Amino acid sequence: MFRPVWIVVVAGVVSIADARPQREQANNMPRGFTWPPSKTMTEAAKACEAKLDELGVTWHVAKREGHIVDAITLPDSQIGGITYTNVYDKRAVVMDCQLVLALATFAPHLYELGVREVRVGSVYRWSKVRAFGKTKDMLSRHALGLAMDVVSFVDDTGREAIVAKDYKQDDELLLSIEREINDSGTFRVVLTPKNDPISHHDHFHIEANPDYSEPVRDKPSS
Numbered sequence: 001m002f003r004p005v006w007i008v009v010v011a012g013v014v015s016i017a018d019a020r021p022q023r024e025q026a027n028n029m030p031r032g033f034t035w036p037p038s039k040t041m042t043e044a045a046k047a048c049e050a051k052l053d054e055l056g057v058t059w060h061v062a063k064r065e066g067h068i069v070d071a072i073t074l075p076d077s078q079i080g081g082i083t084y085t086n087v088y089d090k091r092a093v094v095m096d097c098q099l100v101l102a103l104a105t106f107a108p109h110l111y112e113l114g115v116r117e118v119r120v121g122s123v124y125r126w127s128k129v130r131a132f133g134k135t136k137d138m139l140s141r142h143a144l145g146l147a148m149d150v151v152s153f154v155d156d157t158g159r160e161a162i163v164a165k166d167y168k169q170d171d172e173l174l175l176s177i178e179r180e181i182n183d184s185g186t187f188r189v190v191l192t193p194k195n196d197p198i199s200h201h202d203h204f205h206i207e208a209n210p211d212y213s214e215p216v217r218d219k220p221s222s
C-alpha cells in the first residue's frame with residue numbers, strides 16, 4: 001500500500017527538479033539550452049539579430065564553431081563606438097549573437113566610463129570551466145561563444161588599463177568596469193583577480209546569460 005505512494009512522490013520530486021533549473025546549473029549551460037538548438041533558441045537568435053540591427057551594430061554571419069548557436073563577426077570590430085580587438089589572433093572576434101547583444105546593450109555604460117577599445121584574449125574555445133585553479137567537468141560558456149576574456153581596456157586618452165598589472169594597483173577604470181558590469185544585470189558576475197585570483201589573475205571573464213527556457217515573445221511596444 002505504502003510503497004507505490006512513495007514511488008510516486010519520488011517521481012514527482014524528480015520531475016519538479018527537472019522543470020525548474022537552478023540559476024547556477026550543474027552543467028553551466030544557459031536555462032533551456034539544448035544541442036542541437038531548439039526552436040526557441042533559433043527564434044531567440046533571429047530576435048537577437050533584429051535587435052542588433054535596431055541598435056545599429058554592423059554584423060556578418062560567421063562560421064559556426066563548437067556550440068555557438070548564432071555565430072557572428074563584426075566587420076568594423078565596433079559595438080556602440082567601442083572597438084573590440086583580438087590580442088593573440090589577427091582574425092575578427094567571433095561571438096554568439098547573444099554576447100554581442102549584451103555588449104551592445106552595455107556599450108553606453110562602457111563608453112561613459114571612457115572605454116574606447118577592449119582587447120580580447122579569446123571568446124570561442126572548446127574548453128571546460130576553469131575556476132580557482134581547478135578545471136571542472138562542465139563545458140565552459142566559451143564553447144558557446146557567450147564568454148569573453150578581456151586582457152585590457154583602452155580609454156579615450158589612449159591609456160591601456162591592463163588587468164594583469166593594473167588591477168592589483170586598484171586601477172579606477174578596471175574597478176569601475178567591474179562594478180558597472182555587475183550592477184547592469186546584463187551579464188553573469190564578472191570573474192576578475194578579486195573573486196578568482198588564481199584562474200583570473202590576468203583577465204576579466206565576461207559572460208552573457210541568455211534564457212532559453214521561455215518561447216520568444218514580442219515585447220509590447222511602449
Ligand SMILES: [Zn+2]
Pocket residue numbers: 142147148149204205206
Ligand atoms: Zn573566460
